Amino acid sequence: MTDPGRSERYPLRRRAVAGALLEARGDLLVVSGLGAPTWDVAAAGDHPLTFPLWGAMGGAAMMGLGLALARPERRVLVVTGDGEMLMGLGSLATIGVKRPANLAIAVLDNERYGETGMQATHTAGPADLAAAAAALGFPVTGTARDQAELEAAVPAIRGATGPVFYDIKVRAEDLPLVMPPKDGVLLKDRFRAALLGKGAGI
Amino acid sequence: MTAASRSWPEEIFAALAAQDVRQVAYVPDAGHKELIERCAAEHTITTVPLTTEEEGVALLAGAWLGGQCGALLMQSSGVGNCINMLSLARTCRFPLLMLVTMRGQPGEFNPWQLPMGETAAPVLELAGCRVFDLDDAAEAGATVAAAGRAAFEGPAAAAVLIAQRVVGMKTFGGPGDD
Numbered sequence: 001m002t003d004p005g006r007s008e009r010y011p012l013r014r015r016a017v018a019g020a021l022l023e024a025r026g027d028l029l030v031v032s033g034l035g036a037p038t039w040d041v042a043a044a045g046d047h048p049l050t051f052p053l054w055g056a057m058g059g060a061a062m063m064g065l066g067l068a069l070a071r072p073e074r075r076v077l078v079v080t081g082d083g084e085m086l087m088g089l090g091s092l093a094t095i096g097v098k099r100p101a102n103l104a105i106a107v108l109d110n111e112r113y114g115e116t117g118m119q120a121t122h123t124a125g126p127a128d129l130a131a132a133a134a135a136l137g138f139p140v141t142g143t144a145r146d147q148a149e150l151e152a153a154v155p156a157i158r159g160a161t162g163p164v165f166y167d168i169k170v171r172a173e174d175l176p177l178v179m180p181p182k183d184g185v186l187l188k189d190r191f192r193a194a195l196l197g198k199g200a201g202i
Numbered sequence: 203m204t205a206a207s208r209s210w211p212e213e214i215f216a217a218l219a220a221q222d223v224r225q226v227a228y229v230p231d232a233g234h235k236e237l238i239e240r241c242a243a244e245h246t247i248t249t250v251p252l253t254t255e256e257e258g259v260a261l262l263a264g265a266w267l268g269g270q271c272g273a274l275l276m277q278s279s280g281v282g283n284c285i286n287m288l289s290l291a292r293t294c295r296f297p298l299l300m301l302v303t304m305r306g307q308p309g310e311f312n313p314w315q316l317p318m319g320e321t322a323a324p325v326l327e328l329a330g331c332r333v334f335d336l337d338d339a340a341e342a343g344a345t346v347a348a349a350g351r352a353a354f355e356g357p358a359a360a361a362v363l364i365a366q367r368v369v370g371m372k373t374f375g376g377p378g379d380d
Contacts, residue, residue, distance in 0.1 A: 031264070056259075066265035066270075185295050192269070
């Protein structure tokens, strides 16, 4: 039986996890999925090489794939939530087929739809996202449930030959919103300018 | 091979290559078979098979962030799958070039294809895409070139709707089929 309140007792806290994933980010390219992961990544520090999604639910992993295929020499990290990942579950099959070595996906999994009233997602029940990713062809996968498992996961997320998928179980909690810019044209143009320089044609 | 003897998919391929398209995403359609195979054989192009069409809208936004142009191939039923994800292209003004083979046009044998066949063009326009009709195989290269310019020079979302009579009518060998 599923315990619907279990994620309220998980030890890992999402803002600290985002900070750990992005520490000394260097030339890392980041896409954040809509909702809480976008606020968490913003709380770790707004950056021109982060593309924070405010919509397009289900698209974060695929944006990461397009970016990873375009820039194979750069590490690409998608930080998203369990609800957003569930909506784009097929994209894990697509990524499994292309197997980009430079792509990692980290799901901040609180087992809730945090922006809409903390309703349970399927990961509060039987859905196991890391097992799904493994079954769909990701060579490096795992679930992190505490600080020690997080510390073991971060080097793989930041550097293992991918695609890498980690499901990080985080506490269900309401936190103050920390918002990045929301003008999509600005976010796109500043990312391209930072990555491509004059080649961005802006 | 002279231009006059090239097939319409070959003309489209040449137009994509001229636009420096590097990622071609698709949900297969019989009408796109030759173009998909041509793209897969081109070493400068990465082909990405999708589980559903909206994946391609997000994929190509990521490709553009990374400095690459792309194209998304689907049939008309796939347009319906893309609607919310098209908000990404519209809100951020990402370039998006879609090549849509039409089903559900006059002569269609499968009534389940009619809803998206009849609504693909207005739905795309409502979602903020420029729509280019391709009704004559001889215009394939020029139409895709124009749509590509609209997409990548805009930047904007542009869709080429390739008419069923260009693609050829699919049948299951029923009465009256030839």
